[in-house]
Amino acid sequence: MLKHDPFRWHNVALFAGSIIASGRGQNSRWLLIGELLPEKVNYPIDDNILHCISMASKIWAEGSLKARIRIQKITKVHLIHWLEAIKNDERLDAPDRAQILNTLGRLQTGL
Numbered sequence: 145m146l147k148h149d150p151f152r153w154h155n156v157a158l159f160a161g162s163i164i165a166s167g168r169g170q171n172s173r174w175l176l177i178g179e180l181l182p183e184k185v186n187y188p189i190d191d192n193i194l195h196c197i198s199m200a201s202k203i204w205a206e207g208s209l210k211a212r213i214r215i216q217k218i219t220k221v222h223l224i225h226w227l228e229a230i231k232n233d234e235r236l237d238a239p240d241r242a243q244i245l246n247t248l249g250r251l252q253t254g255l
Contacts, residue, residue, distance in 0.1 A: 146180070150195035161203035170209050170216070177203055178219045181226055194233060197226045198240050205247045210254075224251050 146153040157180075164172045180200040182193050189197075200223055211220040227248045231241065 146199060147192055147196055150192050150199070154195070154199065157199050158202060161199075161206060170207070170212070173203065173207065173209060174211075174216045174219050176200075177209075177223060178215075181219070181222050189230065189233070191235060194230055194235055197230055198236060198244065201227055201244050201247045204251070205243065208250065220251060224248065227251070 146157045161173060161176060164176060177200045180196040180203070182196075186193075204223060209216075209220075211217040227244050230236065231244050231248060233241070236244070
């Protein structure tokens with residue numbers, strides 16, 4: 145639903161990420177992040193996809209997840225790639241761009 149109407153479902157997705165984070169493992173949270181990221185690079189990046197990538201960044205940043213298994217490591221690299229692609233996108237407001245840059249830095253230092 146977030147992919148089709150990001151403004152309407154923004155808070156719901158953020159809450160879902162928080163609820164999942166309160167569980168025992170990180171696996172579900174990594175899966176949610178992976179679902180929010182597009183598989184292939186298509187330029188220009190659609191507005192809805194842009195907001196999904198931003199949401200994936202927020203969900204990761206909320207818990208500073210550690211990539212422990214192969215699929216999580218792949219998702220982490222994928223997230224870094226997408227954040228690099230949107231970090232200066234003017235369609236995002238300044239606080240979102242700052243959060244993305246902060247998350248990107250934290251992800252890259254943890255490689």
